[in-house]
Amino acid sequence: MTNRERALNILHYKPVDRLPAVHFGYWPELLSQWAEEGKIPSHIPEQWYDGGPADRELDNLIGWDFNWYHTVSPNNGLFPAFESRVLEVFADGTRRVMNGDGLIERVKPGVTSIPSEDGYTLRDRESFETLYRGKMQYSPERVDAAFFSAFNDTREKDVPIGLHLGSILGNIRNITSVVGMSYLMYDEDESLFADIVDTYAEMQYRCAEEVLKTGASFDFAHYWEDICFNNGPLIDPEKFEDLCAKHYRKRNELCRRYGIDIISLDCDGVTEKLLPVWFENGVNTMFPIEVGTWGDQFEPARKRFGRGMLGVGGMDKTAFRKDRAAVDREIDKMKRLSAMGGFIPCPDHRLMPGTKFELVQYYAEEIKKITP
Amino acid sequence: MGANTVEIINEISEKLQKGKAKEVTALVAEALEKGVSPESILNEGLISGMNIIGEKFKRNEAFVPEVLIAARAMNEGLKVLRPALAGAGVKPLGKAVICTVKGDMHDIGKNLVKMMIEGQGIECIDLGVDVAPERVVEAVKESGAKIVCLSALLSTTMMGQKDVIDALKAAGIRDQVKVMVGGAPVTQQFADEIGADCYTLDAASAAQAARAFFEE
Numbered sequence: 376m377t378n379r380e381r382a383l384n385i386l387h388y389k390p391v392d393r394l395p396a397v398h399f400g401y402w403p404e405l406l407s408q409w410a411e412e413g414k415i416p417s418h419i420p421e422q423w424y425d426g427g428p429a430d431r432e433l434d435n436l437i438g439w440d441f442n443w444y445h446t447v448s449p450n451n452g453l454f455p456a457f458e459s460r461v462l463e464v465f466a467d468g469t470r471r472v473m474n475g476d477g478l479i480e481r482v483k484p485g486v487t488s489i490p491s492e493d494g495y496t497l498r499d500r501e502s503f504e505t506l507y508r509g510k511m512q513y514s515p516e517r518v519d520a521a522f523f524s525a526f527n528d529t530r531e532k533d534v535p536i537g538l539h540l541g542s543i544l545g546n547i548r549n550i551t552s553v554v555g556m557s558y559l560m561y562d563e564d565e566s567l568f569a570d571i572v573d574t575y576a577e578m579q580y581r582c583a584e585e586v587l588k589t590g591a592s593f594d595f596a597h598y599w600e601d602i603c604f605n606n607g608p609l610i611d612p613e614k615f616e617d618l619c620a621k622h623y624r625k626r627n628e629l630c631r632r633y634g635i636d637i638i639s640l641d642c643d644g645v646t647e648k649l650l651p652v653w654f655e656n657g658v659n660t661m662f663p664i665e666v667g668t669w670g671d672q673f674e675p676a677r678k679r680f681g682r683g684m685l686g687v688g689g690m691d692k693t694a695f696r697k698d699r700a701a702v703d704r705e706i707d708k709m710k711r712l713s714a715m716g717g718f719i720p721c722p723d724h725r726l727m728p729g730t731k732f733e734l735v736q737y738y739a740e741e742i743k744k745i746t747p
Numbered sequence: 748m749g750a751n752t753v754e755i756i757n758e759i760s761e762k763l764q765k766g767k768a769k770e771v772t773a774l775v776a777e778a779l780e781k782g783v784s785p786e787s788i789l790n791e792g793l794i795s796g797m798n799i800i801g802e803k804f805k806r807n808e809a810f811v812p813e814v815l816i817a818a819r820a821m822n823e824g825l826k827v828l829r830p831a832l833a834g835a836g837v838k839p840l841g842k843a844v845i846c847t848v849k850g851d852m853h854d855i856g857k858n859l860v861k862m863m864i865e866g867q868g869i870e871c872i873d874l875g876v877d878v879a880p881e882r883v884v885e886a887v888k889e890s891g892a893k894i895v896c897l898s899a900l901l902s903t904t905m906m907g908q909k910d911v912i913d914a915l916k917a918a919g920i921r922d923q924v925k926v927m928v929g930g931a932p933v934t935q936q937f938a939d940e941i942g943a944d945c946y947t948l949d950a951a952s953a954a955q956a957a958r959a960f961f962e963e
Contacts, residue, residue, distance in 0.1 A: 402903065404903060469877070481852060481876065482852065483852060483877060486850055486851075486852055486877060489852065489853040489900060489901075490852050490853070491852040491853060491854045491876045492854075492855070553811060553815075553855050554815055554855075554858075556812070557811060557812030557815040557816060558815070558816065558819075560812055561766055561812065561816050604811075604855075604856070604931065605931050605948065605949075606804075606805075606807070606948060606949040607807050607810070608810060609810065609811045609812075610810055610811070610812060611809075611810045611812070611813070643931075644931075648807065693902070727902050727903060728903055
């Protein structure tokens, strides 16, 4: 079986010869660490990206079958983006910059942490109408038809490839910051925030539709949201449903019309309160599951939603910083979860600094010995 | 308290919970004009309102946006109230130093905790983001703060919390402060391992824990 066949069979509850050994990439600091330790060639940290040649080279070194996060995307952000510019430079090297979304951030050279949000441009109806609405419209430049048409049925199909659908609310949170989003929802007339969500979502729908019209075929579709944190959602779930449910439904129905029946979503944090909105409107795959960082779990979701809820993830990556016994416990857990069907083990999110190269090799080797 | 006083203080609390900053500001001014004591306005109006929204936040009945707009209303109300509090000799419950640790620029969690702690009547000395351990030690010495709150978003930066604890020990002031830690990757187990005094899951619990330290 090819790795693609293995993955798709599992997510359709069909038999396979063994589990595929899949991952979700690495923090840049880890690749540098491994290069310094002499575990990997020195060019990999600079050249690595999800699904790229350096990623495949690393797959072979470690023993992975493939990186699950192999998606292609139209330009479904602001277009044209704001011109990024430095607004201020502080004595310690920290820079206050406006990014392509119009968000003002504090960034510091050498610090790879998520930046500090320091201001925002989308503040009210006037700024939306004059600065943003035009950048949220569909235009043909957003979809490179020649690029996407290469993803047709004749392409080599050794690994699953996904269509990135963008997000319904995550991109808007990126534009406004959490604080700005909160104020926009409550300070302005109620129609403004809904108008922003609808405008952005309609453009992203059109992008997905135009990609699919090129004849491109995909094994799954994928959203990114990051709209939860360690205490639950960043927004009232009822408000989230009012604003977003119809857009998920419409975009997911489009995907199904084009034969895509695996639709995953990546959301940081504890997602329990938002899962019903996603699941009831066509999102059917948790990827990743964020066991290690956020304490999320797949089993409760499976019990709650039944076999229609699929999963890719669930392996606590922090075990790779410990010892073989900790990895063995995770492998035992992966055996149990895989036996339920519709579940592919994967370390949850990027492998982090401190990860022991040999333990990752061991895990990949052992996972391939499991027949679910 | 007379009926009118109770009514206006309750109204301050209710408007604060709904994040109505302008109305809170106006009500605080009106209450002062009517002779309501600044301390009552603070404790039974503003802090009480923040406590209610904090409890709802803990129970997932209110969410980050509601906390943010309530905290903003509290701050606006405090701007009007602060001169009267000073005039009446009402002092903050105590002082807390707060920051995100070295290498961590992300401060939403830190800002939420700060807002909630201020909502308990505690003065916060906010050192900002990416703060070196030595700077925390310096701030504790300068301010006499009894609490240090350390935030870390990432598994790559959480060890910075231990570095601050080590720096407090090296400076000989570890016993003078309670160290509170939080952030996405932080757990009770991690807090115990690094010798922190307190870990809480959410901002509202952090604020309550901070208040409890001052009331010990």
